[in-house]
Amino acid sequence: MIAANFSEFRSELKRFLDSVEDDNETLIIKRKTGKGAVMISLDEYNSIMETLHLLSSKKNSDRLYESIKQMKEGKTINHNIED
Secondary structure (H helix, E strand, C coil): CEEEEHHHHHHCHHHHHHHHHHHCCCEEEECCCCCCEEECCHHHHHHHHHHHHHCCCHHHHHHHHHHHHHHHCCCCCCCCCCC
C-alpha cells in the first residue's frame, strides 16, 4: 500500500497509475480537506465485485465455505480431462 497527498498524486500521476496497474498497489490519496480516496487496479476491483457477488446469497456463500473446508481437509476428487 502506498500513499500520496493530492499534490504529489497530481504531479506524478503516471508513476502512481503505473504502480497501481503494474504492481497491484493500493494507493491512498490524502487531501487537506475531504475524506481522501483509494485507488486500486481494474483487475482488483473486478475481483472484489466478483467476490461480493458470490457471497451475496447465504446459500451460495455456505456452499463456497463448505467447498473450501473440504479442500483443506483433503476431501477432493481428481478428474482427468481429455481433449
